[in-house]
Amino acid sequence: MKSTNSIYKKRIEAFQKTLKAHDVDACIIEKPIDLFYLTGLHLSLGTLFVHKKEALLCVDGRYIEAALEKSPVGAVLKKEETIRSFLKKHKVLKLGFDGKFTSYENYLHFKKWRLAKPVSISSPLEGLRLIKEKEEIEGLKKSAALLWLGFCHLQKHIKAGITEKELARIFEIFSLENGAEALAFEPIIAFGANSAMPHYRAGNTRLKKGDIVLIDIGVVLNTYHSDMTRVLFFGTPDPSLKKMYEVVKESQKAALLKAKPGSDVREMDVAAREVMKKAGMENLFLHSLGHGIGLETHEHPRIKFDGPSLKLKRGMVITVEPGLYVSGLGGVRYEDTICITETGYKNFFPKQEV
Numbered sequence: 001m002k003s004t005n006s007i008y009k010k011r012i013e014a015f016q017k018t019l020k021a022h023d024v025d026a027c028i029i030e031k032p033i034d035l036f037y038l039t040g041l042h043l044s045l046g047t048l049f050v051h052k053k054e055a056l057l058c059v060d061g062r063y064i065e066a067a068l069e070k071s072p073v074g075a076v077l078k079k080e081e082t083i084r085s086f087l088k089k090h091k092v093l094k095l096g097f098d099g100k101f102t103s104y105e106n107y108l109h110f111k112k113w114r115l116a117k118p119v120s121i122s123s124p125l126e127g128l129r130l131i132k133e134k135e136e137i138e139g140l141k142k143s144a145a146l147l148w149l150g151f152c153h154l155q156k157h158i159k160a161g162i163t164e165k166e167l168a169r170i171f172e173i174f175s176l177e178n179g180a181e182a183l184a185f186e187p188i189i190a191f192g193a194n195s196a197m198p199h200y201r202a203g204n205t206r207l208k209k210g211d212i213v214l215i216d217i218g219v220v221l222n223t224y225h226s227d228m229t230r231v232l233f234f235g236t237p238d239p240s241l242k243k244m245y246e247v248v249k250e251s252q253k254a255a256l257l258k259a260k261p262g263s264d265v266r267e268m269d270v271a272a273r274e275v276m277k278k279a280g281m282e283n284l285f286l287h288s289l290g291h292g293i294g295l296e297t298h299e300h301p302r303i304k305f306d307g308p309s310l311k312l313k314r315g316m317v318i319t320v321e322p323g324l325y326v327s328g329l330g331g332v333r334y335e336d337t338i339c340i341t342e343t344g345y346k347n348f349f350p351k352q353e354v
Contacts, residue, residue, distance in 0.1 A: 008072040024096035026051040131315040139224035144348035147226040164202035184218030209235035229335035251322040259345040290319040
């Protein structure tokens, strides 16, 4: 089995190889989740300087002991002279930073060093984190397995009179008691017409016969996130909602036929929309088809017909979540998480029929 440090050293080496493509001599990483990806350390604050020949982790006094013990690269207390010395040593003329994360105040601070020209790079680790390693895929599978157990537990408590908030709390308690570090996001439990709001927050609405129940939930297990949406009908459903459910399931099926290496992510969304269009419902689809998932619930890529072109590759893990929504009536969304394999995909969740 690989040592933990060797995994992170390998990731840093892979990132070092990307510096030339970004046209920088070195790059600063400050985003906590990216710092974890490269070092394995949970840091609320820290700076990793990555040059093609060396990487240096700078932290404050709160983290120095842990960094000295566990960092896969050299670790020091963050001091101005240390940083200047590193930049001078490697003759850094262009210093990359994450333009989506680094604050303007920090950018001005970089400029004050007058040793290197600050160069904005949009999400510099995006490409590396896109393809999941074997260990990451296993972690995502385990997170999904716990989420499914939580969903099954939640279903046992669905009864007339229970509130959305009560169901959300039941799921949260079960998840935490069974090993989850946290919830991946606030559970979306929506009854009846509330389900027409894609990012609804669970409230005090009580469940009654004939209601649709939309459940969008996720957990964090060993730093990896899971995400799934299912719809249940409590009693006899409204015929329009039942039809929407059938169209959503067919839309997802069409999208999954495109889920294989070499397909463009945009083709998946187009395929889903074609099914909706034939049913006269495409205008009811209010969001993208899905997104990447891993150390964060929402990662690169965003899957939409008008989004950036990106070919699917083995090791990518994405969600596929078509949905249809009618204000005043309700909404239907069906979401799975899949991993792209050599020939197609592997679904992390069992099928759920209503």
